[in-house]
Amino acid sequence: xxxxxxxxxxxxxxxxLTNSWVxxxxxxxxxxxxxQVEDAAVEQRPSYDPKCYLCPGNTRATGAKNDSYAxxxxxxxxxxxxxxxxxxxxxxxxxxxxxxxxxxxxxxxESMRGQCKVVCFSPRHDLTLPELSFEEIGKVINAWxxxxxxxxxxxxxxxxxxxxxxxxxxxxxNPHPHGQLWALSDVPSEPAxxxxxxxSFHAEHASDACSCLLCSYAAAEQKNSETxxxxxxxxxxxxxxxxxxxxAVWPFETMIVSKQHVxxxxxxxxxxxxxLAEAMQNLTARYDNLFQCSFPYSMGLHQAPTETHEDAExxxxxxxxxxxxxRSATVRxxxxxxxxMAEPQRDLTAEQAAxxxxxLSSVHYKVAAK
Amino acid sequence: xxxxxxxxxxxxxxxxLTNSWVxxxxxxxxxxxxxQVEDAAVEQRPSYDPKCYLCPGNTRATGAKNDSYAxxxxxxxxxxxxxxxxxxxxxxxxxxxxxxxxxxxxxxxESMRGQCKVVCFSPRHDLTLPELSFEEIGKVINAWxxxxxxxxxxxxxxxxxxxxxxxxxxxxxNPHPHGQLWALSDVPSEPAxxxxxxxSFHAEHASDACSCLLCSYAAAEQKNSETxxxxxxxxxxxxxxxxxxxxAVWPFETMIVSKQHVxxxxxxxxxxxxxLAEAMQNLTARYDNLFQCSFPYSMGLHQAPTETHEDAExxxxxxxxxxxxxRSATVRxxxxxxxxMAEPQRDLTAEQAAxxxxxLSSVHYKVAAK
Ligand SMILES: O=P(O)(O)O[C@H]1O[C@H](CO)[C@@H](O)[C@H](O)[C@H]1O
Ligand SMILES: O=P(O)(O)O[C@H]1O[C@H](CO)[C@@H](O)[C@H](O)[C@H]1O
Numbered sequence: 001x002x003x004x005x006x007x008x009x010x011x012x013x014x015x016x017l018t019n020s021w022v023x024x025x026x027x028x029x030x031x032x033x034x035x036q037v038e039d040a041a042v043e044q045r046p047s048y049d050p051k052c053y054l055c056p057g058n059t060r061a062t063g064a065k066n067d068s069y070a071x072x073x074x075x076x077x078x079x080x081x082x083x084x085x086x087x088x089x090x091x092x093x094x095x096x097x098x099x100x101x102x103x104x105x106x107x108x109x110e111s112m113r114g115q116c117k118v119v120c121f122s123p124r125h126d127l128t129l130p131e132l133s134f135e136e137i138g139k140v141i142n143a144w145x146x147x148x149x150x151x152x153x154x155x156x157x158x159x160x161x162x163x164x165x166x167x168x169x170x171x172x173x174n175p176h177p178h179g180q181l182w183a184l185s186d187v188p189s190e191p192a193x194x195x196x197x198x199x200s201f202h203a204e205h206a207s208d209a210c211s212c213l214l215c216s217y218a219a220a221e222q223k224n225s226e227t228x229x230x231x232x233x234x235x236x237x238x239x240x241x242x243x244x245x246x247x248a249v250w251p252f253e254t255m256i257v258s259k260q261h262v263x264x265x266x267x268x269x270x271x272x273x274x275x276l277a278e279a280m281q282n283l284t285a286r287y288d289n290l291f292q293c294s295f296p297y298s299m300g301l302h303q304a305p306t307e308t309h310e311d312a313e314x315x316x317x318x319x320x321x322x323x324x325x326x327r328s329a330t331v332r333x334x335x336x337x338x339x340x341m342a343e344p345q346r347d348l349t350a351e352q353a354a355x356x357x358x359x360l361s362s363v364h365y366k367v368a369a370k
Numbered sequence: 371x372x373x374x375x376x377x378x379x380x381x382x383x384x385x386x387l388t389n390s391w392v393x394x395x396x397x398x399x400x401x402x403x404x405x406q407v408e409d410a411a412v413e414q415r416p417s418y419d420p421k422c423y424l425c426p427g428n429t430r431a432t433g434a435k436n437d438s439y440a441x442x443x444x445x446x447x448x449x450x451x452x453x454x455x456x457x458x459x460x461x462x463x464x465x466x467x468x469x470x471x472x473x474x475x476x477x478x479x480e481s482m483r484g485q486c487k488v489v490c491f492s493p494r495h496d497l498t499l500p501e502l503s504f505e506e507i508g509k510v511i512n513a514w515x516x517x518x519x520x521x522x523x524x525x526x527x528x529x530x531x532x533x534x535x536x537x538x539x540x541x542x543x544n545p546h547p548h549g550q551l552w553a554l555s556d557v558p559s560e561p562a563x564x565x566x567x568x569x570s571f572h573a574e575h576a577s578d579a580c581s582c583l584l585c586s587y588a589a590a591e592q593k594n595s596e597t598x599x600x601x602x603x604x605x606x607x608x609x610x611x612x613x614x615x616x617x618a619v620w621p622f623e624t625m626i627v628s629k630q631h632v633x634x635x636x637x638x639x640x641x642x643x644x645x646l647a648e649a650m651q652n653l654t655a656r657y658d659n660l661f662q663c664s665f666p667y668s669m670g671l672h673q674a675p676t677e678t679h680e681d682a683e684x685x686x687x688x689x690x691x692x693x694x695x696x697r698s699a700t701v702r703x704x705x706x707x708x709x710x711m712a713e714p715q716r717d718l719t720a721e722q723a724a725x726x727x728x729x730l731s732s733v734h735y736k737v738a739a740k
Contacts, residue, residue: 002456003457005463006466006467009456010483010484016478021558032431033543080398081398087379090373093376096376096600099590102590102594103586105386106386106587107383112380113380165704171704173404174405189391201475220472220476223469224468337533341672343560
C-alpha cells in the first residue's frame with residue numbers, strides 16, 4: 001500500500017506556541033497562478049529625501065522636526081493608536097454603544113491606554129536592514145533594549161510590542177528603514193496565547209531537565225539540522241537560530257529564536273546582541289536574494305510583556321518574520337476565504353522553504369553585483 | 371473629569387464567538403494615508419469570455435469541458451487542496467520530517483483528506499452577487515443546500531466550508547462570479563473555536579429561556595437597532611439580519627445571522643432561502659455603493675460541520691463578510707505588523723461602519739445609473 005509522503009499528501013501541523021493548526025497542501029504549488037500580481041517595488045532611492053518625514057532634520061506633518069540623527073532615532077508616533085491618558089470605560093459609557101441591559105458576556109469592552117513610537121533604523125533613506133552592517137543592526141537592537149527597559153518602568157504599561165512592517169505590500173507607508181513600538185496597558189491576544197502555552201508546557205515538564213517549550217524546540221531543531229530531510233534551520237551562530245518553524249503559515253515564514261533561555265531583548269549581553277544582529281542580517285539578505293527584490297514582511301519580537309511581569313520567567317525571546325511572497329517578487333500568497341473562515345493553508349512544506357533559503361547566498365545581491 | 375467616549379478613546383472589544391479581542395482606535399481614522407494604493411478593478415467585462423475557464427461550454431486547463439449551464443454549475447476543483455483518498459500519516463512517515471525521537475507534543479501532524487469544488491453562481495461572466503436577482507441568488511443557496519447535504523452523507527467528510535473570494539485584492543484569480551467548497555475530514559480551527567464557544571454558552575445558560583449565543587446576540591441587536599447610537603443592523607427581514615458585529619475586525623466587516631435557530635443552510639425552507647438571498651443582495655449592493663466599485667471581500671458560511679455531527683444542534687447558521695477596503699476603492703486596511711504579532715486593530719467603530727452602510731441605497735449603483 002502507498003506510504004504517506006509529506007511532499008505529496010495534505011496534512012495539518014500543530015503550532016504548540018499558539019495552540020492552532022495549519023493545513024499544508026504541498027502538491028498545490030503546481031497550480032498555475034492567474035490572479036493579482038503586485039507592483040515590483042521601486043529599488044532606487046536617494047540616500048536623503050527632503051520629502052521623507054523620517055529623514056534626519058526633516059519636518060513632519062504635525063510640525064515637529066526630526067533630530068539630525070546619525071545612527072538610530074526614536075520619536076512619538078504622530079498618529080498613535082493608543083494614548084497614555086484616557087478615562088476608564090464606565091458602565092454608563094458602555095451602555096451608550098452596547099445598549100441598556102446588554103448581556104455582560106456578549107458586549108465586553110476594556111479601555112486601552114499606551115504609547116506608540118517610531119524607531120528609525122538608520123539615517124540613510126535608501127537602505128534596509130539586510131544592507132546595514134552587524135554593528136548598525138546592533139545599534140537598532142540597543143535602541144530596542146533601551147525602549148523595552150524604559151517602557152517596563154513606565155506606570156500603566158503592561159506590554160511592549162516591537163515590530164517592523166517592510167514594503168508597501170505590508171502596509172508600510174514609508175520605505176525609510178524603520179520599525180515601531182506599541183506599548184499597551186494590557187497583554188494583547190497573540191502574546192497572551194503564547195504565554196499561556198509556555199506556562200502549560202512548564203507545568204507539564206516541571207520535573208524534566210528542560211521545562212521551556214522554546215528551549216526544547218530549539219534543541220530538537222538543532223539535532224534535526226544534522227539531517228537534510230529534517231533540517232529547518234536557515235542560519236545559526238552561538239546565540240541564535242533562524243529557522244522555518246515546523247508549523248509555519250506564510251510560505252517563507254521564519255523565527256529567530258535564542259538558543260539560551262533569555263526572557264527579553266534587555267537581557268542580551270553585547271556578544272548576544274551582535275549574534276542577533278548577524279542572524280537578522282543573514283536571514284534578511286537571503287530573503288532579498290530569494291526573488292532578487294526588497295523582500296516584504298512583517299517582523300516582530302515576542303518576549304516577556306515587561307521586565308517585571310509575573311510571567312516574565314516563562315517567556316523566551318524570539319522574532320517572527322511573516323513574509324507574503326510565494327513564487328516571485330510579484331506573486332504572493334493570499335490568506336483569504338478558506339484561511340479566514342476555516343484554517344490557514346500553505347502550499348510548500350516548511351522543509352522545502354528552509355532548503356530554498358539555505359541554498360541562497362547570505363551576501364546581499366546588491367553587494368554581490370558591485 | 372472627562373467621560374470615556376467610544377469615538378475618541380482606544381478600547382478593546384471581545385468576540386465571544388472566537389474568544390478573542392480586537393483593538394479599536396477610532397481617532398486614528400484621521401491619519402493621512404501615504405502607503406500603497408490598489409489598482410481599481412476593471413469594471414467592464416463581456417457577458418461571455420471565451421478564455422474564461424468558468425464560462426459555460428469552455429474547456430479548462432486540465433482538458434475537462436464545462437456544461438453549457440444556464441443557472442448555477444458545480445464541478446471538482448482541478449487544483450484541490452485536499453484529496454478524497456490518501457494514506458494515514460504513520461509514525462514512520464512523521465519521523466522523516468520531524469526527526470527521530472521528536473517530542474510528540476512539539477511535532478504534531480494529522481493527515482487531511484477531503485474534496486474541493488467550484489460553485490459558479492451564474493453563467494454570466496460580467497455579473498457579481500449584488501447584480502443577480504433574489505431568485506438567482508436563491509439558486510446559489512439551493513446549490514449550497516444540495517452540496518452540504520451530499521457532503522454530509524459522504525463517508526470521511528467531517529466538515530463542509532462554503533466560501534467566496536471576491537476581487538483580485540482577495541486572491542480571487544477569476545472575476546466570473548463563483549465560490550468554493552472545501553470539505554475536510556476534520557473540523558478546522560475557526561469553526562472549532564466557534565463551536566466550543568457555542569457549547570460553553572449553552573452549558574452556562576442551560577436553564578435560561580435562550581441558551582444559544584447567536585440567538586441571544588441577534589435578539590440583543592434587534593433591540594439595539596431601535597436606537598441610532600446602538601444600531602449595528604444594516605438590513606433585516608423576517609428571517610435574517612445583516613449587521614456589523616460589535617467585535618468586527620475589518621473596517622466594514624458584517625455578519626448575516628439567522629433570526630431563528632437554524633443549524634445549517636440545509637434546514638432553510640423556501641421562504642428563508644429567499645430571505646437570505648434578499649439579505650445577501652441588499653448587503654452586497656450597499657457594499658458596492660459605498661465606494662462605487664465592485665467591493666472585494668471574502669465571505670463564508672459557518673454552520674453545523676455536517677448534518678449529523680454530534681455538535682450540530684449547538685450550531686447557528688451565519689455568514690461572515692470580511693472586506694479589506696477602508697477609505698476608498700483603492701485604499702485598504704492592512705492587518706500587518708501589530709495585528710499579526712499582537713492583536714487585530716481597527717480605526718472606525720462598528721457603530722460608525724453600520725451607520726455608513728445603512729445610509730446607502732440598496733439599489734446597485736450600476737442599476738441606478740441605467
Ligand atoms: O483557490 P483559488 O481561488 O485559486 O485561491 C484562492 O483561494 C484559496 C482559498 O481561500 C487560497 O488558499 C488562495 O491563497 C487564494 O489565492
Ligand atoms: O502605522 P502605519 O505604518 O501607518 O500603519 C501600518 O502599521 C500598523 C501597525 O501594524 C497597521 O495598523 C496599519 O494598518 C498599517 O498600514
